[in-house]
Amino acid sequence: MPAVIRRSLLDDLAASMLDSIAERRLAPGEPFESVRSLAARLQVAVPTIREALRRLEATGAVELRHGSGVYVGPNVGRLVLANPLALKPTAERLVELVQARALIEPPIAAVAAGARSEADLEQLEAQLDRAAELIGSGDHERLAATNMDFHRTLAQATGNAILAEVVASVTVVNVREQLAILHIHGDREADLAEHQAILTAVRDGDAVLAERLARAHLDGVLAAISKH
Known part of the structure; x- marks a missing residue:
């Protein structure tokens, strides 16, 4: 059974990535760092980076394009974001x-x-x-x-x-x-x-x-x- 990654670590990684996007003034649709580059810079394993990115992708802050890389998502600048774990609408x-x-x-x-x-x-x-x-x-x-x-x-x-x-x-x-x-x-x-x-x-x-x-x-x- 794979080890459970602490929520706080994923939150910290996601926040760091968002800070990096803001500091570089990247706009929606522009390319971000590769998964391996992020893993090396943040000193964590590639699977951990992928999990943090998937959390950001669920809110629309980034997009993971197969075979292309990581891109800034359309929701990156929004203050209000969707809850990816929300219950089915009634x-x-x-x-x-x-x-x-x-x-x-x-x-x-x-x-x-x-x-x-x-x-x-x-x-x-x-x-x-x-x-x-x-x-x-x-x-x-x-x-x-x-x-x-x-x-x-x-x-x-x-x-x-x-x-x-x-x-x-x-x-x-x-x-x-x-x-x-x-x-x-x-x-x-x-x-x-x-x-x-x-x-x-x-x-x-x-x-x-x-x-x-x-x-x-x-x-x-x-x-x-x-x-x-």
Whole structure:
């Protein structure tokens, strides 16, 4: 039976890796150190490094690409992260989650319509392009993540960091629930079309329409979840 690695050691290793990513100012998608380099620098065995990396990968802070190496993950800069050991989402939790989002996100879309920058619009457009590709490939897990990235970027477009963290708290933390919602909602093309309409309203600076479309979008999701 393999030896049990102390949790504190893995936590320390993971924290050290995150510190190194921050110190080097590495952005999501950029390559990080190799497993063997990390093992040598941190003076621990390769299997221990792999276990620490797997913990970081579970939160999206790094990505382990087979045959390529270790890369900085999309969640590395987020203050709120998903719990990889969370229990299976219940029907009641799914309904409550969408209800919360329906209260929070439509006014955020309105603010974004007045505050958005060109960079925000480009990022939102790129995320919808990515979503269209994932619908075609059938990669539902990545599609759910990309859809949530769209909603978080919309919150970031307000220029208010607290609003962005609020949206992250009900999307990143509930990532398994979001995937379940995508499966239940089912109509991925309609979902994409609604996101595109919201983006058009935001791009046009139409706060009233952006809020109305965001509310209709989430009300539709809530209706599908409640019916299911």
